[in-house]
Amino acid sequence: MSPLDDLQQKLVPDTTETANKPDKKRWRLSRRGFLIGLGVTGVGLALGLRYGVPAGRLAIADSFDNAAPPGTVEGEPMTWFDVLPDNRIRLHTPKVEMGQGVHTALAQIAAEELAVRWEAIDVVHASTARGLADGLGTGGSATVSSLFVPLREAAATLREMVRAEAARQFGADVSAVTVDDGAFSANGRSLGYGEVVAARVGEWEVLEPTPALKPLSEFRFVGQSKQRVDFHDKLTGQAIYGYDARLPGMLYGAVARPSTVAGKLVSAAPGRALEQPGVVTVVAEDGFAAVVAESRAQAYAGLDAMELTWDEGRLWQQAELEEMVTVHGDRGVVVQRDGNPDAQLRDGEVIEATYRTPFAAHGQLEPQAALAEVDADSGNVKVWISTQFPDNTRDAVAEALGLSKDAVEVQPTYLGGGFGRKLSTNIAVEAARLARAAGRPVHVGWNRTEEFRNGYLRPPTHHRLRAKLDGDRIVAIEHRQASGEVAFPFSPRAFRVLLGADFGAWRGATVHYGVPNKQTVTELVKLPVATGWWRGLGLLANTFAIESFIDELAHTAGADPLDFRLRHLASDERGQRFREVLLAATAEAGWGETLPAGRALGLACSSDVKTVVAQVAEVSLENGTIHVHRVVTAMDPGLVINPDGATAQAQGAVVMGLSSTLLEDLQVQDGQIVPGNFDRYPLLRMSETPDLDVVLRNSGPEPFGVGEPPIGPVAAAVANAVFTLTGQRLRTLPLSLNARA
Amino acid sequence: MELTINQARYDVADDNPGRMLIWVIRDELGLIGTKFGCGAGICGSCTVHVDGSPMRSCVTPLQAVAGREIRTVEGLVEPQADGSLRLHPVQQAFIDEQVPQCAWCMSGQMMTAAAFLADNPAPNDDEIVAAMSGNYCRCGCYTRIKTAVARAARLSEEAS
Numbered sequence: 053m054s055p056l057d058d059l060q061q062k063l064v065p066d067t068t069e070t071a072n073k074p075d076k077k078r079w080r081l082s083r084r085g086f087l088i089g090l091g092v093t094g095v096g097l098a099l100g101l102r103y104g105v106p107a108g109r110l111a112i113a114d115s116f117d118n119a120a121p122p123g124t125v126e127g128e129p130m131t132w133f134d135v136l137p138d139n140r141i142r143l144h145t146p147k148v149e150m151g152q153g154v155h156t157a158l159a160q161i162a163a164e165e166l167a168v169r170w171e172a173i174d175v176v177h178a179s180t181a182r183g184l185a186d187g188l189g190t191g192g193s194a195t196v197s198s199l200f201v202p203l204r205e206a207a208a209t210l211r212e213m214v215r216a217e218a219a220r221q222f223g224a225d226v227s228a229v230t231v232d233d234g235a236f237s238a239n240g241r242s243l244g245y246g247e248v249v250a251a252r253v254g255e256w257e258v259l260e261p262t263p264a265l266k267p268l269s270e271f272r273f274v275g276q277s278k279q280r281v282d283f284h285d286k287l288t289g290q291a292i293y294g295y296d297a298r299l300p301g302m303l304y305g306a307v308a309r310p311s312t313v314a315g316k317l318v319s320a321a322p323g324r325a326l327e328q329p330g331v332v333t334v335v336a337e338d339g340f341a342a343v344v345a346e347s348r349a350q351a352y353a354g355l356d357a358m359e360l361t362w363d364e365g366r367l368w369q370q371a372e373l374e375e376m377v378t379v380h381g382d383r384g385v386v387v388q389r390d391g392n393p394d395a396q397l398r399d400g401e402v403i404e405a406t407y408r409t410p411f412a413a414h415g416q417l418e419p420q421a422a423l424a425e426v427d428a429d430s431g432n433v434k435v436w437i438s439t440q441f442p443d444n445t446r447d448a449v450a451e452a453l454g455l456s457k458d459a460v461e462v463q464p465t466y467l468g469g470g471f472g473r474k475l476s477t478n479i480a481v482e483a484a485r486l487a488r489a490a491g492r493p494v495h496v497g498w499n500r501t502e503e504f505r506n507g508y509l510r511p512p513t514h515h516r517l518r519a520k521l522d523g524d525r526i527v528a529i530e531h532r533q534a535s536g537e538v539a540f541p542f543s544p545r546a547f548r549v550l551l552g553a554d555f556g557a558w559r560g561a562t563v564h565y566g567v568p569n570k571q572t573v574t575e576l577v578k579l580p581v582a583t584g585w586w587r588g589l590g591l592l593a594n595t596f597a598i599e600s601f602i603d604e605l606a607h608t609a610g611a612d613p614l615d616f617r618l619r620h621l622a623s624d625e626r627g628q629r630f631r632e633v634l635l636a637a638t639a640e641a642g643w644g645e646t647l648p649a650g651r652a653l654g655l656a657c658s659s660d661v662k663t664v665v666a667q668v669a670e671v672s673l674e675n676g677t678i679h680v681h682r683v684v685t686a687m688d689p690g691l692v693i694n695p696d697g698a699t700a701q702a703q704g705a706v707v708m709g710l711s712s713t714l715l716e717d718l719q720v721q722d723g724q725i726v727p728g729n730f731d732r733y734p735l736l737r738m739s740e741t742p743d744l745d746v747v748l749r750n751s752g753p754e755p756f757g758v759g760e761p762p763i764g765p766v767a768a769a770v771a772n773a774v775f776t777l778t779g780q781r782l783r784t785l786p787l788s789l790n791a792r793a
Numbered sequence: 794m795e796l797t798i799n800q801a802r803y804d805v806a807d808d809n810p811g812r813m814l815i816w817v818i819r820d821e822l823g824l825i826g827t828k829f830g831c832g833a834g835i836c837g838s839c840t841v842h843v844d845g846s847p848m849r850s851c852v853t854p855l856q857a858v859a860g861r862e863i864r865t866v867e868g869l870v871e872p873q874a875d876g877s878l879r880l881h882p883v884q885q886a887f888i889d890e891q892v893p894q895c896a897w898c899m900s901g902q903m904m905t906a907a908a909f910l911a912d913n914p915a916p917n918d919d920e921i922v923a924a925m926s927g928n929y930c931r932c933g934c935y936t937r938i939k940t941a942v943a944r945a946a947r948l949s950e951e952a953s
Contacts, residue, residue: 151895151932279891286896287884289826289866293897296825304820329809347820349812415931417830417838418897468828468897469931500831696891700934704894707933730835730929738935739926 132182133210139234139244144178146186146442147195149282150467152759153697154195156281160273160693164266165207168234170273175281180446181461189441189475193661193757196693200755208263213256218248268753277696293466294438295497297423302493303332305486306351308341309506312723313581314365323359333490344490367723368580377577379516379534384575385553388562391569396528397518404518405604407597409785411718412510415735418468421497424483432459433484438467440474448477449484472585501728510586511536515597524609526620528569531598533561535590536583560591560764564659566622588760591660592709592767599656599768613655614638629688633666636747637686641668654773658764661757663689669769676789678774680742688749690756699746702762706744709766711736717786794859799868810856815839817855826866826900837928840901841865847908866900883907886945894932902928906942915946
């Protein structure tokens, strides 16, 4: 089988077989089986379940763009419960908590089918050693959408298995056993989960078929603003993140890194490093030089004492990189085409505009960090790490150290922010290599300069939009965009061939309006600067271009930007949902009403993972600087699991988006990434943060995702408001009235 | 060298008194509630109290705090007469308002807020914004932080 075939089998769901034999497909015994080990081993009853990938995301371009919630397809066991002696239930999830509130949302979802109080569930990060597998990692706003059905099915199955056992213990018919608030009752007796399970230690048979799931109308916890489960530990300093992982006898590692984007280590020798205070081990290998010491500062000081020779590589300049990321117009991959846009835009009165967005850093406040321990006897490795991708991390460590995957265990910790930055695996490999070299546990935590200069960035983009109007109607529109890579640097070659275009680069790039002739073409550029995942991928940049341009067209047509958008909405279900959020956001923001003097509103909208979002920004100018007073977000993410959690995600996305809109501009000069810390790359502060209003539309029956979609329209909404206020159209991020407009 | 942190005494090596306080607190003493963000005193994640004033422990040399009272997030909780621990009003308010997302910056946010409220028990919104704008939150919890600091002021007043 070719690698391509292999990938296709993995990526594309076999829907026919799934449809015919759902339960046989869905269930499989875990590697551990279903052992009950209450008390002594603490293993509990472990229940595994296959889960699905969002099929649409991985098939052809069209289904990427209308990414449906996942089907349940081939995969490995995913979701596990432990039943605990005190009747509590522990949910192990390989989806990590990086601030999105997913541990809370997943507990709410699981509680519905377990029929326990929501508070009776503890959520923990699953170690890879539990035999789980998550081929997606935590990202793509997919945690809740991808687990919504499988998690409830697992919970319902566990509940029914325990109910059957309770019936046996009660000498009652299964149908006579009621389950309420975690208590199984019949014949005047009542037992909790842990009590039922404790009386029957051994193998359990998985119930088939999967029990029918409760209708939404019976939900007690989903839809409620439950408080976050992780805040007490986090606010008392008890929660463990990757940077906090500790073991007795641990040491600290520092790795030599190039100061230029194209730099390479040519040769390395220990030099006088071993003589430096606290230095325990020095590693000088091909392309890898590192020091392990008793403290972090001693490790970095040891690096300075090594004899390292660098090839700086080409000294790239910002202007060269921007030139590379510029739409040529004669190349690229078509990812959307309706009608005959080429013919329509060949002549006549064609409106054209170009837009540009810069490199951006993630700026997550916890730099990447990992602790690794190598077992002296077996050589097996365990890694504690703040990662968005435990499975990839395990695989990368196994490959780098020449171990089997089973010999590596990755225990995810809480993450101090992710935003796509923690989908990388190199920090775990570094810690593991150094732990093996030192023979003691080693922690590697990057400093801020390493984060800025040796990680990866959101790529710059360039956009050329062209359109033709007939009165107040768009008859044809074309979006050509150039972007650095997003998903491709992390993808096997076969995957790149299969897709043709980098879905990360053109995320949000297609035109969702009902225009008879439209096309989107993406030109991918491999830059000499590492680029990759960043919250929403291309969504913010592409939406900035499209929604600014739609605003330009509205003004050209002499139309109100809201009316213009409503008029062009597609007549499908998504168009209807767009209508609702456009109307909700503008109503809340006072669109069309009289504003205080010197203020103006701007509107933009976008769709991502089927969630639709509209935002209205209210701006003024203060001493020539754009001041954003208020951003109203109206969001329809399908079913809302936790309204306050969804609101928080929208608020946070607006803040991060505004930071890109107004401040963030990462440049390369003389081969080096200019900022080495936040002094040269400031983030948005509280004093620059506007009032943030969020209107949620709960359109059920399934959740689509809330982490990334609300970062889409922010920049365009602000730019459109600035145009209304000043008549000046700003087409470059960050927005500035003085410079590069 | 002896350090006083959260009213407990710790012996730490005095061979390199120029090393930064954050790594003494975190790596040497294991008080991991104080978080590392930038190492340059910019982001505020590492904020602790030194004699009641907020200080960036990532740019504070150990020798600068000898003989002074250090307080970290682990010392925010208030021991009660019956031996139980009560959350500091700032912690309680941050939970009540469901402030954090990832929470990496929150120790620094709360330490900054607690020191600010000790000086200014009844601040207005502008004063809160001015006091808190030196602390980054990349998850974007700023509006909730602002609300929670005001709430903490009310909680403190009610308790006193």
